[in-house]
Amino acid sequence: MTRTVYVNGDYLPEHEAKVSVFDRGFLMADGVYEVTSVLGGKLIDFEGHAKRLERSLHELQIRKPMEDAALLEIHRELVARNEIEDGMIYLQVTRGAPGDRDFAFPPAETEPTVVLFTQAKPGLAESPAAKTGIRIISIPDIRWGRRDIKTVQLLYPSMGKMMAKAAGVDDAWMVEDDHVTEGTSNNAYIVKGNTIVTRHLGTEILHGITRAAVLRFAQEAQMKVEERAFTIEEAKQADEAFITSASTFVMPVVEIDGMTLGDGAPGPVASRLREIYIEESRRAAL
Known part of the structure; x- marks a missing residue:
């Protein structure tokens, strides 16, 4: 058709x-x-x-x-x-x-x-990757300074995805001044203990619509949220990691730069947030 x-x-x-x-x-x-x-x-x-x-x-x-x-x-x-x-x-x-x-x-x-x-x-909503998790690499963030504007300037994010593909993994997180900004087409998170950590809003990252919803659902579910920058090294030592976007919803990350997170399977926080997000989004859909 x-x-x-x-x-x-x-x-x-x-x-x-x-x-x-x-x-x-x-x-x-x-x-x-x-x-x-x-x-x-x-x-x-x-x-x-x-x-x-x-x-x-x-x-x-x-x-x-x-x-x-x-x-x-x-x-x-x-x-x-x-x-x-x-x-x-x-x-x-x-x-x-x-x-x-x-x-x-x-x-x-x-x-x-x-x-x-x-x-x-x-x-x-039934992506197989959600059950296995995705693997990512880190790359330098060399984009322009107004990433909070959702422009069609997507050449470098496209190149980042190709770098990930060449490395045999699923995606990439971008790093500036030793700290993670965001993924090539998604917001980035780590989980330490009972705390979800994601970069604070600013001109360095896109103000994700899915990000806002997921953080709201997390707080309603009595999960602790901390909005601050984190490093790749901190991410490698995290209990869990995940990304959010309009097309992937909540997607667990199980490997960063070749280092396995936890037991190598999607963690309970990311998995639960995905369930909540899809359920609540279906309920409120127009």
């Missing part, structure tokens, strides 16, 4: 979807994006993603293309048209194509480019 995608107000077969070669997202990586998961045909954490989208647009001085209600309707329409039961919806907003290539920003009232498409992921 050919996917239906959304481009600037139109629902189109994917092979007919086009944007201008002068679009600043293409020429300058001048745009932002969000990925919203779908479970059982319903959207997970849509409100959080919409709020973060608005913040990213504001930080880059890109005009918000529509109100949240209209954006929600597009998401729902794509889920229906593409018969998505489990999967994801990718949303990208760029500054648009105001004219010829120029480093200078066009006027703020320039019409942005809006693109959405779906990706079917049957059994998204």
